[in-house]
Amino acid sequence: MAKRKKISNINWSILLTILALLYVYPIIMIIFNSLKQETAITTNGAFTLPTSETFAGLANYVNAIESKGFLQSLGYSLLITVTSVAAILICCSMCAWFITRVKSKISQALYFLFVFSMVVPFQMVMFTLSQTADALKLNTPYNIWVIYLGFGAGLAVFMFAGFMKSVPLEVEEASMIDGCNPLQTFFRIVLPMLRPTLVSVGILEAMWVWNDYLLPTLVLDIKKYKTIPMLIQYFRGSYGRVEMGPMMACITLTVIPIVIVYLLGQKHIIKGVAAGAVKG
Amino acid sequence: MEKAIKRYSPIFVLPTLLAFTIGFIIPFLEGLYLAFCQFTTVRDAAFIGVGNFKRIFSDTTFLQSFKFTVLFALASIIIINVIAFGLALLLTRNLKGTNIFRTVFFMPNLIGGIVLGYIWQILINCVLSLVGEPLLALNSTAGYWGLIALVSWQQIGYMMIIYIAGLQNVSEDLLEAAQIDGASAWKTLWRVKLPMVMPSITICVFLTLTNSFKLFDQSLALTGGDPNHLTETLALNIYYTFYSRAGAQWKGLGQAKAVLFCVLVIVISLLQLKATRSKEVQQ
Structure with a gap:
């Protein structure tokens, strides 16, 4: 019995290994195609490895960085993601604390509105949101975080409030009696206890903002500012012929950092994402 | 305080x-x-009543995209959940390398929809040209199955994590009791494990359902709706109504579609909430 189980376990392991290899193959394929010369990248040759004749070295990467503005896009993407996530973490955790600690009709109505906003699909507000952003001049990478704070608040407040309901009031009351004002209580007592939730919310919102395509496309002026997803979409949209080499170089340059960050922090990331799913 | x-x-x-x-x-x-106006910007809106909503139902591309989205959602829900659950079962058997497998299967989830769309476009077009079929731009069947393959690749790992958490919560006592009673592995799965992870199943089914209905980036990058709007999801159809047609009549129609879409998604989410709640009571 035990032996039979062992053999079947080996079979399953082999199956899983094959599946895992198939799983990483699409990414590997993009990487080796990004090393080919433009003329060698053909529709039916995507699976063949570069040969000594078709090998282009890092030419596509140089092209992507020098003439396609990859570094600029990377900068904008980083800027937008960092400012948005920071704003969401600070503002929404404060707001969620207020909503859970002050029991009034208004705070309950607010909570309901935040939860409601999580459900509404982006298409419902995309046109009016981009017009509002234009009217208020919130259409640059330097202040688009206001929009992200507004549209991302739902999930963040919901997750923070969910956690705060389980935090005992006594600690906070003690600190208030000891003479802390609410701000001190929040930043010295509540925020440190929130750390796991901060990590979860931070990861979820960062993934969303980093990968978001439609919102920045509609809000930002595409001629001046392109985030990474906008840049990759722009390859097909605006050049006469799609330059596959630089495009695959851009995709590789986009995917590799994500994979590295993921491998470094996978425990937090998997936990954080799963926590968001179970609550959502 | x-x-x-x-x-x-x-x-x-x-x-x-x-x-x-x-x-x-x-x-x-x-x-x-x-949604009740005719407009090209927010300022020049003129109220026209429910006219936009009436026009939705004579817009064949919208009806086509609705049909496509429903068919796509059905197939992807089944495929993603069956495979994710199977993987979760395998990865809770203490096999060697479980952690590596878990890491690999979860990874595509972190890659953005636009990037995923282009990766799969290149991959699928290569397969199609090798077997001598028309490429994605002319092949709506391949577009349909391609989109399913793409979202499966993206979401299976995510659902797998939720199923693993569910399976790890099934108590050892229960499994032992089943074994003592002489239940086969197959029976234990159907009669013990499956009922015990019902809450996870509900969560995953509705997550895949809402994800499929809201799908935009992937659809835009993979096929862009080609050929002839045949592989357009609802979200993509709304986007095109707004931004690829000039004239005042289209923006109003697009907004009306968006409202209808929003109502649809809200109804699905309410059902989800109800289903999850009722399952929680039984636990």
Whole structure:
């Protein structure tokens, strides 16, 4: 019995290994195609490895960085993601604390509105949101975080409030009696206890903002500012012929950092994402 | 304590509330109103009543995209959940390398929809040209199955994690009792494990359902709706109605479609909430 189980376990392991290899193959394929010369990248040759004749070295990467503005896009993407996530973490955790600690009709109505906003699909507000952003001049990478704070608040407040309901009031009351004002209580007592939730919310919102395509496309002026997803979409949209080499170089340059960050922090990331799913 | 916090409400609530008003409340209310108007910008809106909504049902591309989205959602829900559950079963058997497998299967989830779309476009077009079929731009069947393959690749790992958490919560006693009673592995799966992870199944089914209905980036990058709007998801159809047609009549129609779409997604989410709640009671 035990032996039979062992053999079947080996079979399953082999199956899983094959599946895992198939799983990483699409990414590997993009990487080796990004090393080919433009003329060698053909529709039916995507699976063949570069040969000594078709090998282009890092030419596509140089092209992507020098003439396609990859570094600029990377900068904008980083800027937008960092400012948005920071704003969401600070503002929404404060707001969620207020909503859970002050029991009034208004705070309950607010909570309901935040939860409601999580459900509404982006298409419902995309046109009016981009017009509002234009009217208020919130259409640059330097202040688009206001929009992200507004549209991302739902999930963040919901997750923070969910956690705060389980935090005992006594600690906070003690600190208030000891003479802390609410701000001190929040930043010295509540925020440190929130750390796991901060990590979860931070990861979820960062993934969303980093990968978001439609919102920045509609809000930002595409001629001046392109985030990474906008840049990759722009390859097909605006050049006469799609330059596959630089495009695959851009995709590789986009995917590799994500994979590295993921491998470094996978425990937090998997936990954080799963926590968001179970609550959502 | 409440009173003290209340005095600080401007600091605690106002930043989020202001951004929320700009980023959600105003656009939402305006969007609701504009669905009953003819307009090209927010300022030149003229109220015309329910005309936009009537026109939705004579728009064949919308009906086509609705059909496509429903068929796509059905197939992807089944495929993603069956495979994810199977993988979760295998990865809770203490096999060697479980952690590596878990890491690999989860990874595509972190890659953005646009990037995923282009990766799969290159991959699928290569397969199609090798077997001598028309490429994605002319092949709606391949577009349909390609989109399913793409979202499966993206979401299986995510659902797998939720199923693993569910399976790890099934108590050892219960499994032992089943074994003592002489239940086969197959029977244990159907009669013990499956009922015990029902909450996870509900969560995953509805997550895949809402994800499929809201799908936009992947569809835009993989096929862009080609050929001839045949592989357009609802979200993509709304986008095209807004932005790839000139003239005042289209924006109103697009907004009306968006409202209808929003109602649809809200109904699905309410059903989800109800289903999850009722399952929680039984536990």
